[in-house]
Amino acid sequence: MRLRLEHLLVLPVVLTLLIFTLYPFLYQIYLSFTNASIYNYLNPPFAGVDNYVSNLVSESLFWDSMRVTATFVIIVVSSEFLLGLGVALLVFQMQRTQKILMTLFILPMSMAPVYLGIIGRISLHNLVGIIPYLERVLGLPILSYTNPTQALFIVSMFDIWQWTPFMFLIIFSGLVALPHEALDAAQVDGASGLATFRHVILPLLRPVLLVGLVIRAMDAIRTFDIPYIINQGGPGAPVGETTTISVLIYKLSFAYNRIGTGAAAAVLLSIVLGIVFSRATKYLMK
Amino acid sequence: MDALTKKKSVALFKWFLVTVWLLVVVLPVLWVFLMSIKTNAQAIEIPPPWSFEPDWSHYIQLFFSERFELRPSMFNSVVISLGSAALSIALSFPAAYSISRFRTGGQNLAFWILSFRMLPPVLFMIPMFTLYLQLGLMDTHIGLIIMYLTFNIPLSVWVLKSFLDDLPKEFEESAMVDGCSRFEAMFRIVFPLCSPGIIAVAILCFFFSFNEFLFAMVFTTRQARTMTVMASIFVTQYTYLWADLAASVILMVIPMMIFVAIIQKELVRGLTMGAIKG
Numbered sequence: 001m002r003l004r005l006e007h008l009l010v011l012p013v014v015l016t017l018l019i020f021t022l023y024p025f026l027y028q029i030y031l032s033f034t035n036a037s038i039y040n041y042l043n044p045p046f047a048g049v050d051n052y053v054s055n056l057v058s059e060s061l062f063w064d065s066m067r068v069t070a071t072f073v074i075i076v077v078s079s080e081f082l083l084g085l086g087v088a089l090l091v092f093q094m095q096r097t098q099k100i101l102m103t104l105f106i107l108p109m110s111m112a113p114v115y116l117g118i119i120g121r122i123s124l125h126n127l128v129g130i131i132p133y134l135e136r137v138l139g140l141p142i143l144s145y146t147n148p149t150q151a152l153f154i155v156s157m158f159d160i161w162q163w164t165p166f167m168f169l170i171i172f173s174g175l176v177a178l179p180h181e182a183l184d185a186a187q188v189d190g191a192s193g194l195a196t197f198r199h200v201i202l203p204l205l206r207p208v209l210l211v212g213l214v215i216r217a218m219d220a221i222r223t224f225d226i227p228y229i230i231n232q233g234g235p236g237a238p239v240g241e242t243t244t245i246s247v248l249i250y251k252l253s254f255a256y257n258r259i260g261t262g263a264a265a266a267v268l269l270s271i272v273l274g275i276v277f278s279r280a281t282k283y284l285m286k
Numbered sequence: 287m288d289a290l291t292k293k294k295s296v297a298l299f300k301w302f303l304v305t306v307w308l309l310v311v312v313l314p315v316l317w318v319f320l321m322s323i324k325t326n327a328q329a330i331e332i333p334p335p336w337s338f339e340p341d342w343s344h345y346i347q348l349f350f351s352e353r354f355e356l357r358p359s360m361f362n363s364v365v366i367s368l369g370s371a372a373l374s375i376a377l378s379f380p381a382a383y384s385i386s387r388f389r390t391g392g393q394n395l396a397f398w399i400l401s402f403r404m405l406p407p408v409l410f411m412i413p414m415f416t417l418y419l420q421l422g423l424m425d426t427h428i429g430l431i432i433m434y435l436t437f438n439i440p441l442s443v444w445v446l447k448s449f450l451d452d453l454p455k456e457f458e459e460s461a462m463v464d465g466c467s468r469f470e471a472m473f474r475i476v477f478p479l480c481s482p483g484i485i486a487v488a489i490l491c492f493f494f495s496f497n498e499f500l501f502a503m504v505f506t507t508r509q510a511r512t513m514t515v516m517a518s519i520f521v522t523q524y525t526y527l528w529a530d531l532a533a534s535v536i537l538m539v540i541p542m543m544i545f546v547a548i549i550q551k552e553l554v555r556g557l558t559m560g561a562i563k564g
Contacts, residue, residue, distance in 0.1 A: 005468055009384035010391065012377045013439055017402060020436050024413035031412060041416045090304050101304065103547065107311055110542035112497035114514040115535045118521050119318055122528060128330035130317060137333075161314070170562060173554040177563075211561045222406035225499045229518060246408040246500065253412055254504065263412050270409055277404065281397075 025270070032264035037257045044260065051264035061261070062268050064239040065248040068152065072244060073220040075156045076163070081213060083160070084167025089197070091168075092175045102172065106165045113162065117229030120158045121145075124230075145231045151241040155227045159220070167212055174208030175201070214280070221273075222246050245269055315539070321532035329528040344533035354524070356534065359516035363496055366427055366512060370434035371491035375484060377435075378442035383472050385443070386450035396447070403440035403559060410436060411504055418505060425507045433501045438491040441559065445490070448560025449483030450476070486552035489545045496542070513538060 032051050034044035055062040091101050108116075123129045124145055135142050145154050182204065186196040224246035227233050233243035233251060243251070245265070253262035321329045323340040348356050381399075384390045391398075414433065423429035457479060458471040466474065477484070502512040517538075520531055546553065555563050 006384040006388035006390045009380035010395065013381040013399065013443060014395075016377060016435055016439060017399065020402070020410055020414075023417070024410050027413040027416070028409075031416075036416075041419070087304075087307050090300055090307075093300065094304065101308070103550070104308060105311055106546060106553075107315060107543065110546050111315075111535070111539050112499070112514055112517075112542075114497070114499045114517055115538060118517060118531065119314070119535060121521065122330075122531075123314075123317075125330075128332060128528075130332075130334065133332045133334070161310070165311070166557065170554055170558060173562065208562055211558050215558060218404045222408065224408070229521075246406055249408045249411065250500065250504070253415070259412055259416075266409050266412060269406065273405065277401070 028263050028266055031260055032267045034260045036259040036263070038259065041259060047260055051258075051261045052268075054261055055264050055268060059238070061239055061248060061252070062245075062265050065243050065245050065265070066272070068239070068242065069221060069223075069244045072152060072156060072159075072223065072242075073217060075152070076159045076220050077213065077217050079156070079160050080164045080167045080216060081209075083164045084212075085171050085209075087164070087168045088171040088175055091172060102169070106169055108162045109165050109169075111162065113225035114229055116158055116162055117226040120154075120226070121230050124154065145242075146235050148235050148241045151231060151235055155230060155242045158226050158230070159223065162226075163216065163219075167216060170208060170212040171205070174205050178204055224250065318532050319536055322529055322536050324529050326527055326529045329532060341529070344530045345537065347530060348534055348537060354520070354530070356513075356516060359511050359513050362427065362506075362510050363513040366430045366434070366510070367492045367495035369427065369431040370438050370495045371488045373431060374435055374438035374442045374491050375446075375488055378439055378487075379446055379477065379480075379484070380472070382443045382446035382450055383476065386447045387455070396444075399440050399443050400559065401440075402436055403444075407436065407500055411500070415504060424505060425509045425511075427510050430501065430505055430510055430512070433505060434491075434495045434498065437494060441490060441494070441556070442487050444559040445487050445556050446480070446483060448555060448563065449480055452563075453479055482552065486549040486556050489549050490556045493542060493545055 031041075031044065033047060033049070035047040035050070036044035087105065091098060091105070094101060123131045124143065126132055126142075126144065132142050132144075134140075143150050143154055145151050178201065182200050183196070186200045191199070221244075223244050227242040227244055228247050228250070231240070231242060232255075233247035234240040236243075238251065238256065239248060249262045249265050249269070252265060253259045322344055323342060324335070324338055325341050328335055328338055348354060385396055410433075418424045418429055423432070453476065458466075458468075458475050461471045461475045462468060496512075497514065498512075499514040499518070502515045503518070506512065506515060517531075517534065520527075520534070524530070549556065
């Protein structure tokens with residue numbers, strides 16, 4: 001094959017991204033079979049499958065964290081999807097205020113997740129936080145991120161606040177782009193609001209909804225900032241109630257100095273994601 | 287008459303729901319802003335004081351007090367985010383052009399590039415960490431700029447490709463008939479025509495790099511420490527300075543809000559990697 005201009009043009013991107021695939025993936029697999037730590041990462045002692053055993057069997061690190069991650073992803077993506085769809089449908093019906101409402105509704109996205117985590121941590125503080133104060137005033141149960149049954153719910157709440165606007169924005173832009181004829185025809189035929197939604201809007205909106213769900217799910221799987229800032233993936237250790245897979249790999253490598261075990265968890269994550277991706281692309285390509 | 291009242295109450299109910307959501311979105315931000323103009327003691331007073339003298343000194347202190355080391359990290363954040371956005375566009379524009387016009391590499395290449403946007407960054411973290419230690423790229427601006435390319439390049443390639451797909455080929459073709467080479471046509475004709483897309487992509491790259499935390503925490507210690515890392519240190523080191531913290535949050539949110547407003551038209555396309563043309 002002759003190297004032509006179009007190949008030269010993609011070469012810089014391909015080379016840059018190759019640096020981030022070939023080397024890291026091979027090296028990560030190598031590290032996952034060693035006892036690497038910050039002191040001996042250049043020449044780590046061979047550890048056989050020990051790291052995989054602690055991840056999968058003896059400490060069940062990987063599975064416990066995947067369970068947390070999956071629960072988190074299901075909670076936030078479904079809530080964000082339903083809320084975003086609801087808000088988008090409401091705003092779509094508002095005629096004059098659409099523009100200003102849209103600008104206000106995407107406000108949470110412009111806050112860095114780290115800042116949201118920090119603000120969340122302060123507002124939840126038992127003595128000086130505004131949220132426990134309001135809960136006391138209103139006679140509601142007090143939420144605490146140190147409570148094992150509430151921690152994941154609290155982290156999800158912040159994620160939902162931040163990313164519902166993303167779903168809203170995408171679904172709303174899909175609604176605006178809908179063909180007017182279809183909506184008008186449904187109205188002329190005397191279809192009720194619910195029937196119009198089920199039989200006209202939903203089928204037309206399907207591709208938009210799918211794109212939103214896929215992107216949001218991919219981003220939710222990697223969530224790190226908010227659970228890490230609010231309570232370092234705790235309560236509980238090494239795999240706490242909010243230890244998402246990113247938090248686990250970070251903590252294993254840098255807090256517990258078990259780089260080999262962290263690498264093994266990362267290898268397992270690539271395998272799981274690889275399977276999910278190939279299935280998902282097959283399904284979406286159909 | 288009955289139908290009319292029903293219609294009115296339904297409309298009223300819809301307005302009620304929208305208002306509730308508006309409060310959910312706006313009140314927390316408003317609360318942080320109020321914290322930022324109280325004194326540090328008032329900021330955490332429970333119950334919150336309802337009337338107080340606004341104290342704007344925190345905003346001034348953030349910039350002029352030596353105590354916070356905020357200026358160097360702000361500078362680092364801006365340099366790294368600008369650098370990564372610029373480098374990403376310089377590398378991705380030719381690639382996007384090639385993929386859009388020649389279908390280079392077919393679907394495989396395009397999806398291989400996209401897969402980087404889908405993979406969690408934590409997968410690159412450990413091997414790149416050891417590599418950076420060996421290469422001396424730890425705690426350098428260029429090191430973090432390169433790391434941010436992992437998510438900025440796929441974003442740029444796909445979003446630019448979607449803008450280029452919309453651009454008629456006639457412009458460059460007529461320029462090439464007039465004796466322009468393909469390469470010249472790309473940079474002299476297509477690049478300027480594509481500028482709204484390029485600006486949108488640059489802002490998005492800047493936005494994601496500026497808000498990034500995991501890589502920034504792993505790959506920097508002091509010299510290249512960014513705002514997000516500084517903010518997380520702020521909480522542990524200066525826990526009594528709540529109002530200053532709130533001021534720094536507001537200070538970071540405002541430019542991001544302006545950016546989002548600038549690219550509002552292209553925002554949906556950018557956030558969905560060009561899959562949905564908002």
